[in-house]
Amino acid sequence: MKKIRFGILSTAKIARTKVIPAMQKGKHTEVTAIASRSLENAQKVAEELGIAKAYGSYEKLLADKQIDAVYIPLPNHFHVEWTLKAMDKGKHVLCEKPMGLTSGEVNRLINATVTAPDAKVMEGFMYQFHPQWIEAKRLVDEGLIGDLVTIQSFFSYFNADPNNIRNKADLGGGALMDIGCYPVSLSRFIFNAQPRRAMSFMNQDPEFGTDRVFSGMLDFNGRISTFTCSTQMADYQRVNILGTTGRIEILIPFNAPPDEPCTIMLQQGTQKEITVQPLSFDPCDQYTLQGDAFAKAILDDTRLPTTLMDAFDNMHVIDALIKSAQTGQWERS
Template sequence: MSSTQAASVLRLGILGGANIARQFTRDVRPSQTVRVVAVASRSDDNAKTFAEANGIERWFGSYDALLASPDIDAVYIPLPNSLHAEWAIKAAEHGKHILCEKPLALNRDEALRMFDAADRHGVMLLEAFPYYFQPQTAAMMTLIGEGAIGSVRAIQASFGFTVGNPGANIRMKPELGGGALLDAGSYPLSLIRLVMGSAPQRVDAVATWADSNVDISLMATLIYADGRRAQVSCSMDAANHRFATIIGTQGTIDTEYLNHTSDQTTGHPYGYLPSQLRVRRGIPNSVPFETIASESGSGFFFAAESFARMIATHDSAAIEFYAQVSLDNAATLAAIIESARSEKPVTL
């Protein structure tokens, strides 16, 4: 275990200088419990440039050098999907807690090896879906837990956008774990798993394939052992959209489940917007929807603070909960892409 136990602030290092790392560093800066203290890149010059541009005091010319530093308690991994398992396992072997960008792994076997390494070395591993830790998501789960819409019977969830610079974008490269499902689809799928509480029994998917052989868009039906169903839709060739409808026996919930939220409809410095959450407590369509208000802010901030709190309080129950969610997500993502490629249903 690292020296986090004795420290009041979690000292965090970042592996890589992608754009998402810049956003993460900026949004976490106001935290009183997490401090980004170092960044590593594949060259000293790149690391120094990133550190100086983003107000980070230390930099390392390799990921291994950062992991070897005794003054870093945990790492944030925003690397390409294909590198998550390798560097999460190495971080665990160096005694660092790990906050890893989604999707955690390319398949369930990778995810199992990552969690096994974390367990063996006494560190915590958490998949970093920012919206997970939004107060709005907690409000949504409270509504469901309290029976506001009765028993959940179905969910329809989507997320998509138009990929920029497709010729060079890592999202278009199969060797880096690209594709609409892993990049965009992991979000609605993760929401479905949170709400349903388990992995599906069977999936049936159809995809459109880009010239690089990644899925540019995909839809799938998920069928559960108890007869519940869900539908997931994702794309990298459409206007930005992010929405979910949760259908219960006694009502419905609509949500945008945004990563980052604001109370402002215009003028937010980072472009963050309000995120809708509304509930209809009743069966007929004459029952009006009720808008649910929640604290707003950056999902990176909320996720980092939640991660630090889990470490500081040794909240193994929370980590185990999210670990099972991540394992189910990894298995379901793999089954969906297998179904899309084979054009046949796949049983988990």
């Protein structure tokens, strides 16, 4: 079976501990090279993970004609720059979220497809490939919870390390960019629409200047999605999707463990006839599923599961949320 040969730009933790091991298990993916700004570091990680080639610069990896695609787990402010460089070298790109720091940045990638029409570029929202989310969307789309009314999301962890890139405002750090982009994405995914306006509240860290707590409200023409995310709260994540006659609760919506079953709760009925049913899913690695879906689109030359236009739309909402936090008003999204 033919596989897409991936090169990894960076030895970032998410690549080492999650994405590379997951892709090494894929039906359609193989990791053949990794690059770091330090050749020694790249060689060390390559040896640890059984990767054939190691490069001491990202440029040298992109020049390797035996690499079909790259995965980019670089810091947020490098995503657009290195995606453009990879496209210029004829590589397909799977890039960590967020695709850029603004919708204008993502628009640069869309414009670049004019000169690189064969390059497939996808933002890495891996949660969408997990069976629990596919089933949740099916339940909503088929009316199993009645008419969809609202979505409530929460995602938080605690990280007060001043040296951590997530706490550097000028490098795209903060709660909204790091984890708030997930509630924005899932809201659009489940509502199957773009919100018409956004309102938000932001609490900034006085030392880092990053948003340590960010709450948002998205208006889908009278149907609402609300969320809170934080980089300085207890570890927690949960999503509730509520309709007129039912509810779906996703217990581990984002960091679904690859080696344990996942469960979502389906509540149906009203008043005295309410039933709550757990729906369980066998262990699976959502990063493996993401990589295979991306690779399959390359192999079959078909439409990507999520396109650059989807990445642009997601960033457009984030732009509106950031503006609302500054103005204290609803902003069009």
